[in-house]
Amino acid sequence: MSGELERFRQETRDWLEENCPASMRTPMPPEEVVWGGRNAEYANPDSKLWLERMAAKGWTCPQWPAEYGGGGLSSAQAEILAEELSRIHARPALTSFGISMLGPVLLEFGTHEQRLEHLPKIVRGEIRWCQGYSEPGSGSDLASLNTRADLHGDHYIISGSKIWTSYADKADWIFCLVRTDFEAPKYQGISFILFDMDSEGVSTRPIQLISGSSPFCETFFDDVKAPAGNIVGRLNDGWTIAKRLLQHERTMISGFGLAGGQAEGGGASEGTVESIAMRYRGDAEKLSDPVLRDRIAQFKIDSEAFALTSRRSAEESEGGGPNHISSMLKYYGCELNKRRCELLLDAAGNRALGWEGEGFDEDELSLAREWLRSKANSIEGGTAEIQLNVIARRVLDLPDLTGILRGKR
Amino acid sequence: MADSLLLNEEQQLLRESARGFCREQAPLSLHRKLRDSRDADGFDRDLWRRMVELGWTGMAIPEAYDGYGFGHTGLGLMLEETGRTLVDSPLIATVLLGANAILETGSEAQKAELLPRIVAGELLLAFALDERFAHDPGRIETAAVPRNGGFALNGGKTFVLDGHVADRIVVVARIDDGTESPANIGLFLVDATAPGLEVTRTIMVDGRNCANIALNDVAVKVDDLLGGTAVARETLDRVLDIARIGLAAEMLGSIEEVFERTLDFLRQREQFGVPIGAFQALQHRAAEMYNEIELGRSLVRAALAALDDPASDKDRIARLASAAKAKLSEVFFLVSNEGIQMHGGIGMTDEFDIGFFLKRARVAQQFLGDAGFHRDRYAALHSF
Numbered sequence: 001m002s003g004e005l006e007r008f009r010q011e012t013r014d015w016l017e018e019n020c021p022a023s024m025r026t027p028m029p030p031e032e033v034v035w036g037g038r039n040a041e042y043a044n045p046d047s048k049l050w051l052e053r054m055a056a057k058g059w060t061c062p063q064w065p066a067e068y069g070g071g072g073l074s075s076a077q078a079e080i081l082a083e084e085l086s087r088i089h090a091r092p093a094l095t096s097f098g099i100s101m102l103g104p105v106l107l108e109f110g111t112h113e114q115r116l117e118h119l120p121k122i123v124r125g126e127i128r129w130c131q132g133y134s135e136p137g138s139g140s141d142l143a144s145l146n147t148r149a150d151l152h153g154d155h156y157i158i159s160g161s162k163i164w165t166s167y168a169d170k171a172d173w174i175f176c177l178v179r180t181d182f183e184a185p186k187y188q189g190i191s192f193i194l195f196d197m198d199s200e201g202v203s204t205r206p207i208q209l210i211s212g213s214s215p216f217c218e219t220f221f222d223d224v225k226a227p228a229g230n231i232v233g234r235l236n237d238g239w240t241i242a243k244r245l246l247q248h249e250r251t252m253i254s255g256f257g258l259a260g261g262q263a264e265g266g267g268a269s270e271g272t273v274e275s276i277a278m279r280y281r282g283d284a285e286k287l288s289d290p291v292l293r294d295r296i297a298q299f300k301i302d303s304e305a306f307a308l309t310s311r312r313s314a315e316e317s318e319g320g321g322p323n324h325i326s327s328m329l330k331y332y333g334c335e336l337n338k339r340r341c342e343l344l345l346d347a348a349g350n351r352a353l354g355w356e357g358e359g360f361d362e363d364e365l366s367l368a369r370e371w372l373r374s375k376a377n378s379i380e381g382g383t384a385e386i387q388l389n390v391i392a393r394r395v396l397d398l399p400d401l402t403g404i405l406r407g408k409r
Numbered sequence: 410m411a412d413s414l415l416l417n418e419e420q421q422l423l424r425e426s427a428r429g430f431c432r433e434q435a436p437l438s439l440h441r442k443l444r445d446s447r448d449a450d451g452f453d454r455d456l457w458r459r460m461v462e463l464g465w466t467g468m469a470i471p472e473a474y475d476g477y478g479f480g481h482t483g484l485g486l487m488l489e490e491t492g493r494t495l496v497d498s499p500l501i502a503t504v505l506l507g508a509n510a511i512l513e514t515g516s517e518a519q520k521a522e523l524l525p526r527i528v529a530g531e532l533l534l535a536f537a538l539d540e541r542f543a544h545d546p547g548r549i550e551t552a553a554v555p556r557n558g559g560f561a562l563n564g565g566k567t568f569v570l571d572g573h574v575a576d577r578i579v580v581v582a583r584i585d586d587g588t589e590s591p592a593n594i595g596l597f598l599v600d601a602t603a604p605g606l607e608v609t610r611t612i613m614v615d616g617r618n619c620a621n622i623a624l625n626d627v628a629v630k631v632d633d634l635l636g637g638t639a640v641a642r643e644t645l646d647r648v649l650d651i652a653r654i655g656l657a658a659e660m661l662g663s664i665e666e667v668f669e670r671t672l673d674f675l676r677q678r679e680q681f682g683v684p685i686g687a688f689q690a691l692q693h694r695a696a697e698m699y700n701e702i703e704l705g706r707s708l709v710r711a712a713l714a715a716l717d718d719p720a721s722d723k724d725r726i727a728r729l730a731s732a733a734k735a736k737l738s739e740v741f742f743l744v745s746n747e748g749i750q751m752h753g754g755i756g757m758t759d760e761f762d763i764g765f766f767l768k769r770a771r772v773a774q775q776f777l778g779d780a781g782f783h784r785d786r787y788a789a790l791h792s793f
Binding site: 305393 | 415686695704735784
């Protein structure tokens with residue numbers, strides 16, 4: 001390794017030693033995840049300090065250009081930073097859809113002005129973004145969306161509704177797919193627009209899930225005004241950006257599967273599946289249930305193979321951003337996370353079946369809820385079936401039936 | 410970076426030339442010809458000579474013993490390509506198992522004498538381990554009793570790859586020195602012509618060479634005990650792990666080939682007026698196979714890279730070897746079965762090649778431990 005990178009590693013290590021608060025080096029309970037935003041809440045005051053320090057270096061977005069507030073690091077430096085953060089078990093300073101989804105497409109498709117306006121605020125966690133994609137009538141067939149944006153002078157008037165908008169009730173701004181041409185074929189009349197959730201006419205309603213939590217909302221737009229300059233990319237070419245952003249989203253979601261393969265999961269699943277199974281059964285050296293033991297071994301092998309595949313895919317696409325393999329990673333990562341949740345329930349038996357109240361500890365109570373929540377993994381961000389379609393068509397080059405039938409009509 | 414999962418330029422060139430060689434000089438039709446003619450050797454000696462000339466025998470052997478030092482990844486790439494056309498050759502028995510047994514357990518004199526002869530293609534080996542219906546290296550009953558300053562070997566071996574063509578057979582036996590120590594496993598080099606050695610060729614479903622071996626008071630000299638002493642269980646495991654990883658690489662190549670042939674068929678075969686690959690029921694199954702293959706490929710690459718990384722400890726290699734063998738066994742099963750099903754009736758005909766992969770899959774699954782064996786071992790290595 002070059003001397004320059006070695007020096008960077010040493011400086012990074014020293015800086016982290018000095019600046020990462022001790023409590024930020026402990027496992028993160030879900031309620032302490034930092035999402036930022038105008039109304040950010042910090043359950044732990046150290047979280048705020050940690051975010052401010054990391055944001056000042058641009059290290060919440062290590063590889064974004066420094067002129068937009070990012071860290072301006074090369075991929076080799078970013079890898080070192082990630083290694084050093086993981087070495088001290090540092091928590092992520094900031095989690096946001098701005099970082100994982102919007103930022104990358106603004107860097108690719110946004111104007112210089114749009115980047116200057118939005119990226120620094122994402123880096124510093126000042127603005128929390130949400131994603132206006134799905135609609136009540138447009139799930140897997142996302143491009144059939146009907147939320148309309150009509151040009152009136154120098155602004156658009158937006159009306160319609162979105163659904164499954166993650167944390168819309170807590171977000172400051174939205175990146176939103178709208179129809180700007182109702183005459184064009186469905187893929188060609190869509191635009192990608194940004195606007196403030198405080199605008200007049202925006203309202204949200206949380207949706208309670210089978211797990212009891214409400215991470216998603218219904219979002220309504222009643223003649224909302226947005227400046228015409230807030231369209232990203234070309235007018236009516238929003239589908240290109242929409243698909244690109246989905247690749248970033250899939251890469252992010254596939255991370256759920258990665259987490260499950262590591263030695264420790266967060267929250268409820270503290271410890272490995274096998275250690276939990278052995279604890280409940282009172283086994284010391286070998287898991288006494290041979291069927292469960294075999295299934296856990298199979299799961300762990302798949303998890304290890306999946307982690308290696310994620311790494312190989314990152315090495316292969318070095319600099320090129322995500323590609324169609326993101327569909328494979330999204331699909332498999334979600335399936336792995338669902339398998340992990342099922343195995344945890346098998347491991348803990350009836351101790352994992354409590355809903356609330358007395359008789360169960362906190363970890364046990366969260367097992368069932370996490371299991372229920374995991375069922376959405378293979379629905380959100382494009383269903384499992386949509387990912388398999390993408391792999392079949394784009395990676396394996398298998399023929400498109402709807403295209404063939406259309407040609408025959 | 411030492412543990413990169415990508416191939417470097419040299420490795421890519423190596424693979425391309427191996428692929429070209431197998432396509433042109435060792436196509437699947439050669440495998441069919443050997444089977445149909447009930448070839449006495451079970452492999453093409455002329456082809457083997459050309460493989461030797463290309464340096465495949467010395468790929469993973471250090472330069473000190475006339476090898477070329479391309480490492481295990483280099484040999485793995487050759488195996489991946491021979492897997493594509495189901496090449497019958499001494500590569501697995503002689504180079505993967507035999508040479509590595511000598512390299513890992515032999516004395517300096519044994520290595521200096523034998524390895525250059527393997528590189529030169531002058532010596533064919535077999536590795537005789539299994540004794541029962543399934544792989545179980547922890548339960549060896551073939552016994553080596555000290556006699557006349559050497560040993561007398563007694564027992565029976567089965568599923569011995571290349572047993573009937575090998576010049577010398579590495580026999581894994583328990584050294585019976587009167588103690589009950591279970592660790593006393595020795596690797597004995599037995600000459601194919603040794604009195605008391607009875608080799609019976611067995612015709613296997615995949616057409617590969619195999620044999621049963623009976624040892625009746627076979628006399629061997631002390632010099633024929635590899636390393637001159639018993640080997641630790643973990644040393645035997647290391648030899649087996651190297652071979653399991655190499656076998657997984659060969660399986661990966663076969664899997665890629667059967668998958669690509671199936672995809673081609675899905676694109677071409679028309680029913681109801683459209684290519685059957687346009688049907689979502691088949692597309693999703695194809696996509697799932699693709700996912701599984703990519704996972705398998707990552708394990709093979711990582712396991713080969715770990716063998717070539719001097720910093721890898723034995724546990725890491727053991728875990729990756731078992732993960733790779735377990736996973737590749739499952740994936741080969743899946744893809745070869747789907748290959749038949751998706752080809753429909755024509756896939757069931759002997760005239761069509763796809764069935765060869767199903768047959769090979771079953772034997773490769775079983776060889777050196779099946780998926781169940783390796784998941785059990787993987788769990789034990791992870792202390793559960």
